Amino acid sequence: MASDDIAQLADALSKTHVGDGELSYKGLGLKLDNAESVEELVREIEQYQGLRALRLEGNTFGVEAARAIAKALESKDLLQRCYWSDMFTGRLRSEIPTALRSLGSALMSAGARLTELDLSDNAFGPDGVKGIEQLLKSPSCHTLRELRLNNCGMGIGGGKILAEALINCHRQSSAHGSQFKLRVFIAGRNRLENEGASALAKAFQLMGSLEEVHMPQNGINHTGVMALASAMRHNPELRVLNFNDNTFTKRGTLAMVQALRYLRNVQVINFGDCLVRSEGAIALAAVLREGLPILREVNLSFGEITEAAALVVAQAVMDKPYMEKVDLNGNCLGEEGCEALRETMENMDKVDMLASLSDDEGEPDDEDDEDDEDDEVSDDSNEDNEDDEEIVKENGVSRKDKSPAKLHSPAEITSFLSCPSVEELLRLGEMRTNLMQQIDVSDPHEAADVLLKIASLYNEEPETKTAVLETIDDVLKNLLCGSDIQSYCFLSTLLVMMGLLKGEGKIKKVSLVPGQLLCLEHAVQQHYFSQHHALLLNNFMSKNSDALKSCSAARERLSSALEKRCHDQH
Structure with missing residues (x-):
């Protein structure tokens, strides 16, 4: 090593922070290729008694330099925190695993018990994960609490290797009586995709100890999101969920909503740039209303959410005492929608928590509402419905609600449901009260379809009117008195079928008749139709829609009833 380089290194080392058990060479920009180049650094490590934290980030180390440092670490059994991000700039990718x-190996030889390991911003790929695989499986990581692997290019293969290492660590630590309890996991920008994410989900579910999960920008779509969501619900101490810039769509969002029902300690939700869309936003609003008592921040930016759905979210945070920030920037509100959102927040005295709306995309074009499918795949619509049904079941709707009696439906009820008519409804008589038992309340599509069919029979003839409204009451009492998530999923599906909300998948819109709106006018005045359900429906009704043009008089009556219900103080 040239004398001027040695002088530069000596000068840099003299500026390192040494104290409180930490030795730091952070951000010195040193290029250290061989053993000679790190002699001073190695000497400082060797002479530092009680070394607990070592910062090497912001320098670049060759294989021989890393080996020399490793030799010095073999006696550092008290080392707990390794801040080793951005350590291999300009190195061959093949060198990194060896280093x-x-x-x-040095940490394992020393018998160190790590609590933090940060290897972020090292573009080591799957082979780099192999380079830390044995360390992660070893007793040195049984005590690990924070693992940071942001921007490492792990890919699907690296994600799988990492997941298996974490699972092995958990099993081995449990066998030794010191269970692995990782709290913070950070792995953004790693191209994990669905397979890598799903593999890690298995590890997360097994651990059950996570408090923060950051996995932004990983190319994960609904399949991987659903796997992660299932794992999250098994980690009850979760405080931060950051999945920014992945692709949730409706199915992934519903799965995350399911998980959030089980998590009472969540403080930060970042689902920004995740294509949550309006149906997903409504489902999230339900869990905001129903749970998450100490939530501080929610980010639903750049999610193709329209004004009405954004207002549902805003109204859902009204009673959150710790709420600090609601980010709905970059959605599809339009200028009037942005103003309406600000006004709503201001009326709740919460306008200060609303993030900037400067990047709003404007209202979507009407033609965009036609037959929109999930972006990432073109799946069969039946699969969509099955996934949604399963998710809603998990959200507080027990399987017994899919009544076994449905398998043995009376012929009269089966006949009516297959082809509803006024004559069939009247013929049911008192059996109408059993009608709800034949509807799967965990399937919002079936429930909304049946409701609209019954409501379409409405007319002013007294006997028919009474029969229809009594049946509507029985159906809606069951659908709206369960969990908020069940009721919001039903209402959003109803809105899609009525043509008032852009939906995903192939949900067939109905041709509305006045009777359907008049039944809803009756329903919103009943005790089972809560004020927040009325607010949700009114947000969409208040927007002009071609779907309601043919029912202008009935629309006015329903709108009037909704306005009154929304402002009802009782």
Whole structure:
């Protein structure tokens, strides 16, 4: 090493922070290729008694330099925190695993018990994960609480290797009586995609100890999101969920909503740039209303959410005492929608928590509402419905609600449901009260379809009117008195079928008749139709819609009833 380089290194080392058990060479920009180049650094490590934290980030280390440092670490059994991000700039990718193995082996030899390991911003790919695989499986990581692997290019293969290592660590630690309890996991920008995410989900579910999960920008769509969501519900101490810039769509969002029902300690939700869309936003609003008592921040930016759905979200945070920030920027509100959202927040005295709306995309074009499918795949619509049904079941609707009696439906009820008519409804008589038992309340599509069919029979003839409204009451009492998530999923599906909300998948819109709106006018005045349900429906009704043009008089009556219900103080 040239004398001027040695002088530069000595000068840099003299500026390192040494104290409180930490030795830091952070951000010195040193290029250290061989053992000679790190002699001073190694000497400082060797002479530092009680070394608990070592910062090497912001320098670049060759294989021989890493081996020399590793040799010095073999006696550092008190080392707990390794801040080793951005350590290999300009190095051959093939060098990195070898360097990492040397450092990992030294920690294992020393008997170190790590609590933090940060290897972010090292573009080591799947082979780099192999370089830390043995370390992660070893007793040195049984005590690990924070693992940071942001922007490492792990890919699907690296994600799978990492997941298996974490699972192995958990099993081995449990066998030794010191269970692995990872709290913070950070792995953004790693191209994990569905397979890598699903593999990690298995590890997360097994651990059950996570408090923060950050996995933004990983190319994960609904399949991987659903796997992660299932794992999240098994981690009851979760405080931060950051999945920014992945692709949820409706199915992924519903799965995350399911998980959030089980999580009472969540403080930060970042689903920004995740294509949550309006149906997903409504489902999230339901869980905001129903749970998450200490939530501080929710990010639903850049999600193709329209004005009405954004207002549902805003109204759902009204009673959150710790709420600090609601980010709905970059959605499809339009200028009037942005103003309406600000006004709503201001009326709740919460306008300060609303993030900037400067990047709003404007109202969507009407033609965009036609036959929109999930972006990532073109799946069969039946699969969509099955997934949604399963998710809603998990959201507080027990399987017994899919009544076994349905398998043995009376012929009269079966006949009516297959082809509803006034004559069939009247013929049911008192059997109408059993009608709800034949409807699967966990399937919002079936429930909304049956409701609209019954409501279409409405007319002013007294006997028919009474029969229809009594049946509507029985159906809606069951659908709206369960969990908020069940009721909001039903209402959003109803809105899609009525043509008032853009939906995903192939949900057939109905041709509305006045009787359907008049039945809803009756329903919103009943005790089972809560004020927040009325607010949700009114947000969409208040927007002009071609779907309601043919029912202008009935629409006015329903709108009037909704306005009154929304402002009802009782």
